Amino acid sequence: MDASVIVVGAGPAGLMLAGELRLAGIDVIVLERLPERSGESRGIGFTIRTMEVFEQRGLLPRFGEIRTSEDGHFGGVPLDLGVLGSAHGAARTVPQSTTESVLESWARELGADIRRGQEFTGFAEDADGVSVTLRGADRALRARYLVGCDGGHSRVRKIAGFDFPGTEATTELFLADVRGVELEPRMSGRQTAGGMVMVARFPDGLHRIIVGERGTPPRKRTGPPDFTEVSDVWKRLTGVDISTAEPVWISAFTDAARQVTEYRRGRVLLAGDAAHVHLPAGGQGMNTSIQDSVNLGWKLAAVVRGTHSEALLDSYHHERYEVGRRLLVNTRAQSTLILGGDEVNPLREVLGELLDQPEVVRHLAAKVSGLDIRYDVGGGSAPLLGARMPQLDLEYGNRRTTSWELLRPARGVLLDLTDNATLRRRARPWTDRVDVVTATLRDTPSGGPTTGISAALLRPDGHVAWTAPGSHADLPMALNRWFGPGR
Known part of the structure; x- marks a missing residue:
């Protein structure tokens, strides 16, 4: 094998995936057709959830000063993003070229092999891996998995035969x-x-x-x-x-809107615009692409390492397909509002009236910010289950930290908030994959989703897989589901 994973495309999705894989110690080659970055900047900012994801990996300081705003919109109708209560606002003027430069530097520092001027032309899959062919190369590259992050006109998607239904451009x-x-x-x-x-x-x-x-x-x-x-x-x-x-x-x-019917076919997976295209309303496309890679990276790494079966990769499809489907619904709705004529004015007026209701504002603000995502992790209906963990300020040993800072190594985190020795003992067989942290909460607002929580299991992407109280499944079941059998 030349690498465990070959990624085609060095845009935000491909570079983020490369960094995530390297954090987990997985060797990865990124193939990019262009000999150097184009300098084009289709995306110009980050949603609140992407700001949080970059905070989880310690990447925000690399961007320098970021201007943020709590002013948002849905189809041109103003929204107050401040109602969401996140530690971050949305970034409005970060060019995609800067994002790609930062992510490439980070991925290279971690040891990713990024090869520019390498044009993917095809692949063959067998029981052990994939053989990837390049234009002008005298031999194929071998890897266990191939991931297409090569954009809306993805060659990986077309050659692999993924169905890509949707609506035509008007x-x-x-x-x-x-x-x-x-x-x-x-x-x-x-x-x-x-x-x-x-x-x-x-x-x-x-x-x-x-x-x-x-x-x-x-x-x-x-x-x-x-x-x-x-x-x-x-x-x-x-x-x-x-x-x-x-x-x-x-x-x-x-304004074309399309989505693949499956995000994985055997040893080939898709992420980013290769899996979904739509009107770029509110810059959600690049941000969703980055979050595709954060969802996929730790799962693919676990399968490559052999700590989990390939069934974990099926959860990538189930979770991110639904996110992509809802993305197309909201961007098509925004397309009607943005591009429609006078015939849409009654709809704009009704929407404006609805936005006088705080719950409607929170609903739409969360949707365009990426904070409404809640995965089906099983085990109950507690507010935090499947949702992203908001930033928690913690006392950990003799220092202060946050729940997001604990996620920087891209490992699982079991937060023990009541010094529970039995909890720590039950998690011991998974400590090669999960960091067990005994900490106390500082300045946590009452009435929020974290109120009354004594423990929480965080996946490497920052989503909550188990809580106490609130989960019907016990801790070893949740650990086994998301991190594979214990030692």
């Missing part, structure tokens, strides 16, 4: 980063008589613009659109002439 939109123009920021977009426009301003004076003209059918393109197309549409919709601006890069995208 509208084409333009995205461009430009210099030499001053525009008023419109982070949630603005409907005009003929379509939609959006503006984000980066700290270095660069402006991100998105523009879509209603009734513009998608064109078959072999390259990016010319800037004159973008500036002409902008002027028609806003009356503002930006033709003298300097375009840094330009792209076109559509």
Whole structure:
């Protein structure tokens, strides 16, 4: 074997997966067709959940100063994200190029083998692994598993024969980063008589613009659109002439919505845009892709190490397929609100009325922030089960820490909050995979989902697999389900 895992695609999903695998000690090769990073930045920020995930891995300081905001939207209708009570806001102006640079540096430091200028052309699967072929290479690469993180036009997905049903594109939109123009920021977009426009301003004076003209059918393109197309549409919709601006890069995208019917076929798995494409409403696509990889990484590592059976990989499909399905529902709903004409005004008005209700605001804010995800981990209906663990401030030994900091090694964590020797003894057969931490809570707000919890089992992705009290299953059953048989 050349590596245990080969990942195709060095975008955010592929690089995050490489880092997750290396944290678990799994050797990984990342193959990227482009000889160097493109510099394109389709995604420009992080949802609250991605901010939390990066905090769990200690990555946030690598991004430098991050401007965050509690202002969100659903289909252009404003939302207050502050109602969620997270320790983080949403990051609005981090270019995807920066995200890829940070994740690549992190993955390389951990020992990932990232090979640029290597174009994947096909694979063959057998009982022991996969043989991956590259353009111009004199031999195939061997690995136990192949993961396609190669985007919406994924070659891995097509060659492996994954079904990719969904809805066809009806509208084409333009995205461009430009210099030499001053525009008023419109982070949630603005409907005009003929379509939609959006503006984000980066700290270095660069402006991100998105523009879509209603009734513009998608064109078959072999390259990016010319800037004159973008500036002409902008002027028609806003009356503002930006033709003298300097375009840094330009792209076109559509409102097509598709999702694979399975995230795994044998030894081939998909993550990120290779598994789901949709209108990038609120930047959820890149963020969901990163979280796909965080869900998959520790599971694939456990199977490669032999501490768990391949059945654990089936949970990757079950958990992330449902997340992707709900993502397509909410982005299609937002597409109707953003791209629709006057006929959608009654819907916008009703939604605006509903958002006077705090529960509706919390529901939609959690949806677009990635905080509504709750996996079926079995064992009961306690509020925390299957949900992500919010940040807990802890006294641990002679130091202070947080529940997120404990997850930095990407191992399981059993939080013992009442110094329970019996609990620790029952977890002892799994301590090669799970860190048992006896700690006390500091400054925990009353009435929240953590109220009254005496212990909690956290998966490496930060989701809660077991709690006491609240779980019907006992601790060894939960440990065995998620971490394999004890020693």
